[in-house]
Amino acid sequence: VRGLFVFREQLRSGVKDMLAWCRDNDLHVEVLTGDHVARGLQLAEELDVPVRAGLLPDEKQQAVRQLRDQFGPVFMVGDGINDAPALATADVGAAMGCGTDVSRYSADVCLLGNDLARIPQMIQLSRETVLTIRWNLLWAFAYNTVGVIIAAAGLLNPMIAAAAMVVSSLLVVSNALRLG
Incomplete structure (x- = not known):
């Protein structure tokens, strides 16, 4: 034998950090792969997660x-044609x-690059976005309800109501700009 080549598939960068974050945040993680069962068993041992292989x-x-x-709700990350139906x-x-x-x-999201460590950041930003949207909707509903009641009672000058609406809109936009 003049030479021997051994190829081993490398884990994507950031996968262990991402899995640790998922565990810390009580998120269930499984690997779904088309790889052979033997490789699936290696992954399960190396990553300490359930793996469905083949x-x-x-x-x-x-x-x-x-x-x-x-x-x-399921968040799935895939990298090829075989993942398209699951995505x-x-x-x-x-x-x-x-x-x-x-x-x-x-897919709903395109992850540029191959660093899985960015996924926790994306999940956290998504959670913050949903919370901000809910808060903004609650604020707008409450503010407009109070404004309509005051205006219907004839206690609010239309010019003041218009100015107050601008202030309300600025508050909602400012709250949204905090994201990211």
């Missing part, structure tokens, strides 16, 4: 449905690098 695209899609039934089925599908048209159009 899955075809429709089996990944069914697994996403099962996970949704068991745990609630489309997930509540939020994220395509890594968006290299293929199929995965890009099946």
